[in-house]
Amino acid sequence: MNPVLLWFHTMGSPPSFYAFAGRCLPWLYGIAIPMILWGCWAGLFEVPADYQQGDTFRILFVHVPAAWMSLLIYGVMAINAFIALVWRIKLSEQLAMNCAPIGAAFTALTLLTGAIWGKPMWGTWWTWDARLTSELVLLFLYLGVIGLYAAIEDRRAAARAACFLALIGFVNVPIVHFSVDWWNTLHQGATIRLFGKSSMDPSMIAPLIALAFGTKLWFVGSLLARTRVSIAEAERSKDWVHRALRARA
Amino acid sequence: MADSSAMTAFSALLRRDLLLVWRRRGDALNPVLFALLVVTVFPLAIGPEKSTLSLIAPGVIWAAVLLAGLLSLDTMFRSDLEDGSLEMLLLAPQPLALMLFGKVLVHWLTTAVPLLIAAPLLAEMLHLQAPLLPVLMLSLLLGTPLLSLVGGVVVALTVGMRRSGMLLALLALPLYVPILILGAGCVAAAAQGLPYTGALLLLGAGLALLIILAPLATATALRIAMT
């Protein structure tokens, strides 16, 4: 059997995935954490202040990676949801379900930092522009997946229902963005562009990329860590779990 | 052969469900009552000034219709779930999507059509400008079946849950947002003298698409939820 296929089949076995994820974690966090730390430090201290917005533009270094994460995580969730529904692969179910809380957290961060940035920028905490409104709907989608998964007793049925919901939501996101965009152009006065007039100073790019990559790697690590725990919880009566957990003490 | 049996089953289901609703026709007016309450609350809360009310009228009416529809979604499958006919439907040889389309159709006929009839009254209560009424009616005519179709998918996912009220609203809202924006937005556009036919055409296109797709999605959701 070709080695890639073999690896996939091996990952389907819970103890193999548990061990594999455990081995990956130190590497993932080991690279992600320095990247994030450097990105934050550079964004805060190295990049010169924007002549229009002063120092508040630094919020961008948190807001933009968070927004990218909120969308990327939904994509990963949707892909796993699709695999879980079509091929009934239990690992994909677990991966999809564990994406949701991380995605919700980053979406909430995007909304909060967007609001905090909005106050100095436009004098208001909230604005119904296309991006923020779509982010809010995205948050509702994440919460819906989490809520639906929690509401059904049988874990596998719950995962399947929540995966179906995630897929429907995935189709819905571009539709929502398009309709809110149209609605904003309709009410002329309310149109506000998130980035305003300031263009990107080249020194801003490096910290932004560092934070973008760092958070992505962090997400992979976090997903593996959470899925690992979910699998252990699901198989808590099995021997391999007892051995794996005692081995850590 | 299979086609005629499917259509016979479809019309039988329609007849049965409409008869069931007719027997409790008082209940069927609940959505209208709710919409009336919502429309009454707004002038009391915001003030009776005509210009303000006519400004918010299309949005408030749309919101009232949407909320009333949301509250009545549960009735789509509840009684059938309780007497076991929903399981029978799943086991029946007739195409499930067609049967579920019938259920959504009944839901629309019994909850949204009374709202459509009441809409001119609601419009008058909020001083909606007279030339906007046809646009409002058209947007509701296209939008309410969309709400029922999309709502059917969400209700199917949560069927059998005892206290699903808030969860249902949370799941339905993201799907309702584009419909609401296009529907209320097109009336708002007409109010400003801007072109509004584009939005109506989009609603129409969405309706044409979802008449086919939504029952299929509802069938999948029901199978997932009922295993």
Next chain:
Amino acid sequence: MNPEVSNPHVLSSAGRAAELLHMGEYSAHVWTCFGLLALLLVWDLLLPALRLRRLKREITQRALRQSARAAESESPL
């Protein structure tokens, strides 16, 4: 001329530290955002670890109860 006044980018280290912490009138905004990010990452890191620890505790407790029950059922014999 005092270099701190003529060229605003050349400051003593104490001056720079003060400037960084104050960062114009909106320093609270900026620091809150980075703080929220830190909070999210810490929460995200801790949660799986806590769940794993709770699982381990559950399993050891159940194993203890089972062995206690087994010992009990053997003793009357």
